[in-house]
Amino acid sequence: MRFVDEFRSRELADGLRAELEHLVEPDESIRLMEVCGGHTHTIYRHGLTDLVPPGLEFLHGPGCPVCVIPMGRVDDAIWLAAQPGVLFTTFGDMLRVPGRRGSLLEAKAKGADVRMVYSPRDALELARRNPDRHVVFFAVGFETTSPSTALTVLEAEADDVQNFSVFCNHVTIAPPLRAILETSGVRIDGFIAPGHVSAVAGTRPYDFIAEEYGKPVVVSAFEPLDILQSAVMLVRQLHEGRAEVENQYTRVVRRDGNPYAFAALERVFTLRETFEWRGLGEIEQSAFRLRDELARFDAEQRFAVPGLRVPDRKACQCGQVLVGAIRPWECKVFGTACTPEKPLGTCMVSSEGACAAYYAYGRGKVPA
Amino acid sequence: MCLGIPARLVRLDGDAPLGTAEVAGVRRSVSTALCPEAAVGDWVLVHVGFALARIDEDEALRTLELLESMGAG
Numbered sequence: 001m002r003f004v005d006e007f008r009s010r011e012l013a014d015g016l017r018a019e020l021e022h023l024v025e026p027d028e029s030i031r032l033m034e035v036c037g038g039h040t041h042t043i044y045r046h047g048l049t050d051l052v053p054p055g056l057e058f059l060h061g062p063g064c065p066v067c068v069i070p071m072g073r074v075d076d077a078i079w080l081a082a083q084p085g086v087l088f089t090t091f092g093d094m095l096r097v098p099g100r101r102g103s104l105l106e107a108k109a110k111g112a113d114v115r116m117v118y119s120p121r122d123a124l125e126l127a128r129r130n131p132d133r134h135v136v137f138f139a140v141g142f143e144t145t146s147p148s149t150a151l152t153v154l155e156a157e158a159d160d161v162q163n164f165s166v167f168c169n170h171v172t173i174a175p176p177l178r179a180i181l182e183t184s185g186v187r188i189d190g191f192i193a194p195g196h197v198s199a200v201a202g203t204r205p206y207d208f209i210a211e212e213y214g215k216p217v218v219v220s221a222f223e224p225l226d227i228l229q230s231a232v233m234l235v236r237q238l239h240e241g242r243a244e245v246e247n248q249y250t251r252v253v254r255r256d257g258n259p260y261a262f263a264a265l266e267r268v269f270t271l272r273e274t275f276e277w278r279g280l281g282e283i284e285q286s287a288f289r290l291r292d293e294l295a296r297f298d299a300e301q302r303f304a305v306p307g308l309r310v311p312d313r314k315a316c317q318c319g320q321v322l323v324g325a326i327r328p329w330e331c332k333v334f335g336t337a338c339t340p341e342k343p344l345g346t347c348m349v350s351s352e353g354a355c356a357a358y359y360a361y362g363r364g365k366v367p368a
Numbered sequence: 369m370c371l372g373i374p375a376r377l378v379r380l381d382g383d384a385p386l387g388t389a390e391v392a393g394v395r396r397s398v399s400t401a402l403c404p405e406a407a408v409g410d411w412v413l414v415h416v417g418f419a420l421a422r423i424d425e426d427e428a429l430r431t432l433e434l435l436e437s438m439g440a441g
Binding site: 001002003004006007012015016019036037038063064065066091093118119120121122140141142144145147148151194195196197199200222225226229232248250251252253258260261264350352 | 369370371372374376391392399401402403404411413415416417418420421423424425427428430431432434435436438
């Protein structure tokens with residue numbers, strides 16, 4: 001595939017490996033957090049942890065939207081799906097996320113009308129085709145995804161679709177990064193920032209990491225060569241005593257982001273005062289809700305959603321995995337009580353969750 | 369989740385911000401509301417049915433040239 005295969009070349013990877021081996025001293029310890037679950041997936045799938053010198057370590061961050069959804073919101077989604085007349089639509093990733101009493105997939109097995117969609121546009125189309133039903137779209141995701149929800153709501157408004165609403169769980173990338181820098185106590189030397197979030201948001205949201213915390217950031221694309229190049233750029237910044245926001249993903253990401261996406265977000269969403277994140281707790285101004293004038297498209301306004309706070313299961317350590325405090329295989333239940341077939345925590349559900357990615361590609365190679 | 373698939377825009381639908389994108393021979397409808405400047409023949413990054421950005425082919429080549437120069441010296 002164009003723009004994919006070229007960035008997986010083995011010969012070029014060898015060159016990058018040589019460059020990293022040349023740069024990273026044997027007694028060094030450099031810890032880079034890849035923020036995005038897509039990067040985590042690439043790192044394990046292509047065995048990059050084995051390719052880089054021992055002095056370089058990847059820490060997995062909070063950028064998997066499926067992983068950071070707290071259990072209470074999953075329960076709210078299942079409650080919505082069970083309401084009379086509701087046709088509940090969701091991305092496939094969310095189907096198997098465990099709530100307190102099962103997942104959306106299990107709710108479907110018990111009779112709820114839960115359907116997987118590829119796009120919020122498909123959810124709106126279902127509403128048009130089923131005028132006697134109320135279609136709720138389970139909106140999750142960072143800045144990459146929220147503009148798509150926003151444009152779909154605007155389309156529903158323009159066409160005066162009466163039977164469509166959004167259960168909004170859209171979150172923003174910068175607040176959890178600040179929370180990790182402030183509170184986790186985990187040493188992070190630099191950040192590999194998420195490329196597709198940045199295609200929308202631009203590179204400015206990360207400026208505070210360089211300016212206030214003195215740590216380098218490189219916005220990265222998703223193929224193995226991209227991630228290795230980003231690692232080289234970060235190590236060079238560290239060695240040269242620089243802390244800047246650099247862009248490796250120049251083929252897609254602009255400094256100011258996507259103005260059409262910003263305009264759609266501005267028209268549809270406003271920041272919530274606070275939102276609960278798995279592993280990070282409540283974070284102020286970290287998530288969107290629909291604006292009051294669009295309340296008729298807001299499932300939380302149309303239905304009396306319970307909105308319960310549900311603590312994670314005691315055995316589950318997703319919270320610590322999500323801030324890089326422990327590695328997947330260090331969780332007490334990894335691969336035993338918690339597996340992709342029967343996940344206890346969210347990190348084992350999505351293929352971009354650190355635990356699921358490590359389970360699929362890295363097992364048997366637990367580093368010392 | 370934040371997956372973006374490179375696809376070639378093969379058709380634009382008149383006034384509506386919609387088009388058809390082709391990925392590995394498979395065609396599907398995409399909204400072009402987020403990159404109205406994209407033209408037929410352009411490569412775009414598709415995420416959940418929306419063309420999120422135009423892929424700059426010159427920049428992609430520049431990145432590859434930079435990659436080729438690494439570790440070579």
